Amino acid sequence: MFSLENEEKRIKQSLFIILALFFIINLGVVIKYGSGNFLGSIEKMDNDDVKYIRSAWTLMDTGKFTYHKVDEPTVYIMPGLTFVLSFFMLIFGKTNGVLAFRIFQVILQTLSIYLLFLIGRKLFNSKIAIVACVLNSLYVAEYFVSTIILTESIFKFLLLLLVYISIYAVEEKKTLYYILGGLVWGITCLFRPTIAAYPIVILIMWLVKKYSFKDMVKYTLITSAVFCVILSPWWIRNYKVYDRFIALTLSTGNPFLQGTYVNYDQTKDYTPYKSRDTVIETNEVEIETGIYRLKTYARKEPLKYLYWYTIGKTIKLWNMPFYWVEVLGVSFVSAEVFHLLIIGTGLYGIIRAFKKKDMDYLVAFLVIAYFNVMHLPYYTFSRYSYPVMPLVMLFSSYVIVNRYSKERKTA
Numbered sequence: 001m002f003s004l005e006n007e008e009k010r011i012k013q014s015l016f017i018i019l020a021l022f023f024i025i026n027l028g029v030v031i032k033y034g035s036g037n038f039l040g041s042i043e044k045m046d047n048d049d050v051k052y053i054r055s056a057w058t059l060m061d062t063g064k065f066t067y068h069k070v071d072e073p074t075v076y077i078m079p080g081l082t083f084v085l086s087f088f089m090l091i092f093g094k095t096n097g098v099l100a101f102r103i104f105q106v107i108l109q110t111l112s113i114y115l116l117f118l119i120g121r122k123l124f125n126s127k128i129a130i131v132a133c134v135l136n137s138l139y140v141a142e143y144f145v146s147t148i149i150l151t152e153s154i155f156k157f158l159l160l161l162l163v164y165i166s167i168y169a170v171e172e173k174k175t176l177y178y179i180l181g182g183l184v185w186g187i188t189c190l191f192r193p194t195i196a197a198y199p200i201v202i203l204i205m206w207l208v209k210k211y212s213f214k215d216m217v218k219y220t221l222i223t224s225a226v227f228c229v230i231l232s233p234w235w236i237r238n239y240k241v242y243d244r245f246i247a248l249t250l251s252t253g254n255p256f257l258q259g260t261y262v263n264y265d266q267t268k269d270y271t272p273y274k275s276r277d278t279v280i281e282t283n284e285v286e287i288e289t290g291i292y293r294l295k296t297y298a299r300k301e302p303l304k305y306l307y308w309y310t311i312g313k314t315i316k317l318w319n320m321p322f323y324w325v326e327v328l329g330v331s332f333v334s335a336e337v338f339h340l341l342i343i344g345t346g347l348y349g350i351i352r353a354f355k356k357k358d359m360d361y362l363v364a365f366l367v368i369a370y371f372n373v374m375h376l377p378y379y380t381f382s383r384y385s386y387p388v389m390p391l392v393m394l395f396s397s398y399v400i401v402n403r404y405s406k407e408r409k410t411a
Contacts, residue, residue, distance in 0.1 A: 007126060018130070019133075022113060025143065034147070038149075039148060056083075060086050076249060078193055080191035081149075081191060085101055108156075109146050112136075115157070119164050119394065138338070141339075159367075162184045162198070197370075201363065208362060251283060252287070252378065254286050255378035257287070257293070271293050318385050321338075321382060342392060368391055
C-alpha cells in the first residue's frame with residue numbers, strides 16, 4: 001500500500017530527489033524565517049498562531065484547555081494543535097518547542113508529497129503522480145505553511161492520508177481499511193471540524209461502486225464506532241465543563257456572520273450587535289445576527305445573494321494561494337500566477353476526466369467539491385482551499401502529461 005518496491009527505478013529516483021530537495025529547502029526556510037513569520041504578536045496575542053502558542057503554554061502550566069482567555073476554558077477550537085504544540089514544548093521547552101514543531105511540520109509537508117505520489121499513482125499513473133509532486137514542491141505556499149503555527153500542515157497530511165485509505169477501503173471492502181479510515185477521520189477532526197461530514201464523499205463512492213445496503217450499514221457502524229472512540233474524550237471534557245453535549249466546537253458564529261456580507265463589504269447594510277459576557281454567548285448572538293441578515297437582505301436581493309453564496313464565495317476560495325508572507329524571494333504576484341495556472345489546468349483536467357467517464361478519479365474531485373461546499377456558508381478565503389490544492393495538482397498534472405504525450409506522438 002505504501003511501498004515503492006514494484007516501482008520503476010527512474011520513478012523512485014525522481015521521487016527521492018523531489019522529496020530530498022523539498023525537505024532541505026523547507027528546513028532552510030524554517031530556520032531562516034523562524035519566528036519572523038508570526039502572524040500575530042506574542043506580547044498582544046492578537047492572532048490565531050500566537051493564541052495557539054498561549055493555549056499550549058496554559059495547558060502545560062495549569063492543565064486547562066483555553067484559547068481567548070487564559071482563565072476561561074474554551075470550546076472555540078478543536079484541541080489537536082494545542083496538544084501537539086504542548087507535547088513539543090514539554091520536550092524542548094516553551095520557546096525551542098515552537099521551533100521543534102516547525103521542523104515537525106517540515107517532515108509532515110515532505111510526507112504529504114509522498115502521499116500525493118501514492119494517491120496520484122493509484123488514481124492515475126506514476127508519471128502523473130511525479131509531475132504532481134514537482135508542482136507541489138514548486139508551490140511556494142508549502143514553504144510558507146511550514147513556518148506558521150496553524151493547523152494547515154497537520155490537517156493537510158491527515159486529509160491526504162484519509163483520502164488514500166478511503167480509496168483502498170472503497171475498492172477492496174476490507175474491514176481493516178475502514179477501521180483505519182475511522183481512526184484517521186477521528187484524529188483529523190480533532191484539528192478541524194470541517195472534516196466531520198467527510199462520510200458524504202464515501203457514501204457517493206459507495207453508490208457509484210454499487211455497494212449493497214448491508215455493506216453500507218456494516219462499514220458505517222465500524223467507522224462511526226472508531227470515530228466515537230477517538231472523539232469521546234473531547235465530548236466528556238465538554239460535558240464536564242459546559243454541562244451539555246458539544247460534538248465539535250461553538251465557533252462558527254463570526255465566520256457565518258461575516259459571510260453574510262456580499263464581498264465581505266460591511267460598509268453596506270451593516271448590522272450591529274452586542275458582544276456578551278462569554279465567547280459562547282457572543283457566538284450565539286453572531287449566529288442570530290447572521291440569520292437575521294439573510295432573512296432581511298437575501299429576500300430583498302435573492303439573485304445577488306444566490307450568486308454570492310455559490311460562484312462569489314467559490315472565487316474567494318480559489319482565487320489566490322494561502323501565501324501571506326513572502327519567503328525564498330518569491331513575490332505575491334508570482335505565487336498567484338502559478339496558483340492560477342494550477343487552478344486553470346486543474347479545472348480543465350477535471351472536465352477531461354469526466355468526459356472520459358472514468359470514475360477512478362471521482363474521489364479526488366469529490367473531496368475538492370466537498371471542501372468547496374462546506375465553506376460556502378462562512379467567511380471563505382484561500383486558507384481553506386490550501387489543504388486540497390495537492391488534489392487539484394493531480395488533475396493539472398493529468399493535463400500536462402497527456403499534452404506532452406500528444407506532442408511527442410506528433411513530433
